Structure formats: structure tokens, C-alpha cells
Amino acid sequence: THDAKMTYRIGLLPGDGIGKDVITEARKVVETAASSFGFSVEWREFPYGAEHYLNTGEILPDEALEEMQQCCALLQGAIGDPRVPPGVLERGILLKTRFYFDQYVNLRPALTYPNVPTPLKRGEGIDIVVVRENTEDLYVGLGFLSNEEIEATVDMKRPSYTLKGALSLKVDPSMKFAAQLALATEMGVRRITRYACNLARRRKASEIVLATKSNAVKELYGLWEEIAKEETSKEGISLKLVNVDALCYQLARDPSGYGVILCPNLFGDIVSDLLAGLTGGLGLSPSANIGDGLSMFEPVHGSAPDIAGTGRANPLAAILSASLMLEHLTQVEASEAVKNAVLEYLRAFPRQRHPMELGGEATTSEVGDSVASIIQRM
Ligand code: ATP
Ligand code: MG
Numbered sequence: 001t002h003d004a005k006m007t008y009r010i011g012l013l014p015g016d017g018i019g020k021d022v023i024t025e026a027r028k029v030v031e032t033a034a035s036s037f038g039f040s041v042e043w044r045e046f047p048y049g050a051e052h053y054l055n056t057g058e059i060l061p062d063e064a065l066e067e068m069q070q071c072c073a074l075l076q077g078a079i080g081d082p083r084v085p086p087g088v089l090e091r092g093i094l095l096k097t098r099f100y101f102d103q104y105v106n107l108r109p110a111l112t113y114p115n116v117p118t119p120l121k122r123g124e125g126i127d128i129v130v131v132r133e134n135t136e137d138l139y140v141g142l143g144f145l146s147n148e149e150i151e152a153t154v155d156m157k158r159p160s161y162t163l164k165g166a167l168s169l170k171v172d173p174s175m176k177f178a179a180q181l182a183l184a185t186e187m188g189v190r191r192i193t194r195y196a197c198n199l200a201r202r203r204k205a206s207e208i209v210l211a212t213k214s215n216a217v218k219e220l221y222g223l224w225e226e227i228a229k230e231e232t233s234k235e236g237i238s239l240k241l242v243n244v245d246a247l248c249y250q251l252a253r254d255p256s257g258y259g260v261i262l263c264p265n266l267f268g269d270i271v272s273d274l275l276a277g278l279t280g281g282l283g284l285s286p287s288a289n290i291g292d293g294l295s296m297f298e299p300v301h302g303s304a305p306d307i308a309g310t311g312r313a314n315p316l317a318a319i320l321s322a323s324l325m326l327e328h329l330t331q332v333e334a335s336e337a338v339k340n341a342v343l344e345y346l347r348a349f350p351r352q353r354h355p356m357e358l359g360g361e362a363t364t365s366e367v368g369d370s371v372a373s374i375i376q377r378m
Pocket of ligand 2: 302
């Protein structure tokens with residue numbers, strides 16, 4: 001008998017600036033891992049991003065979303081360019097794919113790495129994953145300014161319901177005001193809490209920490225706490241409730257002892273950046289946008305046009321994002337191998353062969369080659 005090799009079709013969105021540089025390396029490393037672990041990858045490349053928009057006027061056509069649906073996962077570089085007004089590509093590409101594929105989990109692992117300095121005094125190791133709810137909270141786009149007709153509908157593209165919001169405020173007409181609605185739904189909180197519980201089990205942790213601010217924001221985060229309590233007790237995981245401000249204080253002083261941190265959208269954004277700052281920084285921070293349909297994996301950093309094409313971009317965040325993708329595709333050994341190769345590279349290779357961002361002299365592609373060579377030798 002002969003094994004039919006598993007083939008994964010992976011959508012690639014290199015995007016702009018250093019997105020292209022780092023995705024080349026992530027792809028190189030995935031191909032190396034695939035040949036070591038006996039599967040193969042078929043790449044489907046998509047051109048969307050700032051450059052494509054500036055050249056063609058096209059942002060992200062609906063047909064592209066349907067084609068993406070034929071892939072097992074998306075690996076993205078970075079999208080953005082100072083010549084494109086803020087919001088156009090965020091709404092037109094990032095949020096559009098997130099809502100279309102209902103990617104309700106934003107996963108941001110924060111890990112300390114050998115020979116990468118951190119601001120932590122005692123040099124403790126951090127191994128934390130922030131599970132950020134990705135579709136609700138202040139990000140649903142229900143914002144109102146004075147003098148606007150205050151009525152809005154949000155189509156959440158969810159199977160179960162459409163939300164309609166209507167609001168009227170009586171205010172002094174001479175006074176400017178703005179209002180932004182934050183949303184939490186039972187379904188939204190339940191599914192993200194369930195995801196966090198499964199993740200805790202995979203990491204052999206018995207507890208998750210939920211960061212809210214329910215003393216000040218009662219209805220919104222009160223519902224979070226109520227549903228998260230129900231769901232964690234069903235799942236047999238214990239839940240520790242903390243205020244997000246106290247959590248930030250603790251993380252900055254002593255992050256040891258934290259594992260899975262569950263956050264509503266806005267707090268998750270902030271807490272995960274704090275942790276990126278406390279660990280390896282932008283060039284080492286991967287992320288995943290996960291849904292029940294198509295999931296998307298990308299480094300946290302942007303397109304960094306200042307260093308695009310110069311070989312100065314650190315591809316490790318993109319390579320670590322590819323590791324998250326392999327885990328999601330249930331190629332768990334390959335995923336571990338990629339992550340361990342990054343750790344081994346930083347531990348054992350001389351500083352001079354590290355990325356320039358980390359004080360070394362290696363170019364983007366030399367870093368990718370080094371990591372790939374470790375996987376080959378494993
Ligand atoms: P965006 O709006 O897309 O997030 P930004 O300008 O806020 O972009 P980034 O592009 O993420 O921020 O990065 C800010 C700066 O950090 C870059 O200009 C670059 O100098 C540096 N930087 C970011 N990522 C990397 C990387 N992978 N390797 C080396 N330097 C990086
Ligand atoms: Mg940025």
C-alpha cells in the first residue's frame with residue numbers, strides 16, 4: 001500500500017511592504033516542514049492590498065472570498081500603505097474577511113525567546129495566549145455623531161439573527177457629542193469562552209482568566225461574566241475574573257502564573273500589545289483569526305514601508321504565524337517543529353546570524369534559511 005499524501009491548499013496574501021518579504025520566508029519554512037512531515041501544500045496567491053488597490057482601484061472582490069473558501073487556511077503578510085487613507089483597506093479587506101468568514105477568535109500568543117531581551121526585571125519566562133473576542137464589543141461599528149440621524153442596523157452575518165439598533169439621545173444641540181455602542185451577545189460570549197476552554201485543555205491548564213471591567217461597565221461585562229461562568233463550569237474549567245486594569249498592572253510586574261487570558265475585543269487588543277511589548281516585540285509576535293469556516297494567520301506587525309525590500313524585515317513573526325496555521329490544520333508535529341526551530345535558532349545561532357531587528361546581521365531570507373535548515377536536521 002502507498003500513502004496518499006495529504007495536500008493542503010493554502011491561500012497566500014502577501015500584501016504590501018515587508019508583508020511580501022516575510023511571507024516568502026514563511027512559505028519556505030512551511031514547505032520544508034511539509035517535506036519533513038509528509039504532507040504537501042498547494043499555494044493560491046491573492047494580490048489584494050494597498051499596491052493592488054492603487055494600481056487597479058480594486059479592494060477585495062466578492063469572487064475572491066468565494067475562491068478563498070476553497071482553501072484550508074489563509075496566510076497573510078501585512079496590508080497597508082501611507083498613500084491609502086486610513087480605514088479603506090482595514091474595512092475593505094481585514095474586516096470584510098473577518099466578518100465574511102466569521103472569524104470570532106483572535107489568538108495572540110506571547111512567548112519569551114532565548115537571547116531576546118525583554119523589559120522584565122527578573123527575566124521570567126512568559127507563555128501566555130490572549131484569546132480575544134473578534135466580532136463584538138466596541139468594534140461593531142455602531143457609532144453616532146451629533147446631528148446625525150441616530151439609527152443603525154448591523155448585519156452581523158450570523159446564522160441566528162440580525163441585530164438592529166435604534167437610539168435617541170436628548171442633548172443640548174449646541175454641544176457636540178459622540179456615542180459608540182459596544183455589544184455582547186450570549187452566542188458571542190459562549191463560543192469564545194468555549195474556544196478558550198478547549199485551548200486551556202490543549203495546554204493542560206485548568207483555569208482561564210477573564211479580563212473585564214464589570215464594576216464600571218455593568219451591563220456589557222456583566223453579561224460576559226455571567227455567560228463565561230456558565231460555559232466554563234459546563235466545560236469543567238475554572239474561571240478567574242479580573243479587572244483589566246489590575247491585570248495590566250500585574251502583567252507588567254510579574255506575568256508568571258498566567259496562561260490563557262480571555263478578553264472582550266477592545267481589552268484583548270490592548271492586553272495583547274502589552275504582552276508583545278513584554279516579550280519579543282513586533283518581529284516575533286504571531287496571530288490567528290479563527291472561525292468555524294476559514295481561518296487566517298498573520299504576523300502582528302504592519303507593512304513597515306520604511307524597510308520594505310531591504311532585507312531588514314524580521315520574518316520570525318510570519319514564520320510563527322505559519323506554525324499556528326499548521327497546528328490549526330492538525331499538523332501538530334510540524335507546527336511544533338517550526339516553533340521549536342525558531343527557539344533553537346535564537347538559542348544556538350550566534351547573534352550575528354540573528355535578524356537585524358534583534359541586533360544581528362542576517363537578512364530576511366537568511367533568517368528563513370536558518371530556521372528551515374534546523375527543521376531539516378530535526
Ligand atoms: P500598520 O499601520 O500597518 O500597523 P505601523 O506603521 O503601525 O503599520 P508597523 O509597520 O507594524 O507599524 O511597524 C512599525 C515599525 O516597526 C516599522 O516601521 C519597522 O521599522 C518596525 N518593524 C515592524 N515589523 C518589523 C519586522 N518584522 N522586522 C523589522 N522591523 C519591523
Ligand atoms: Mg501598527
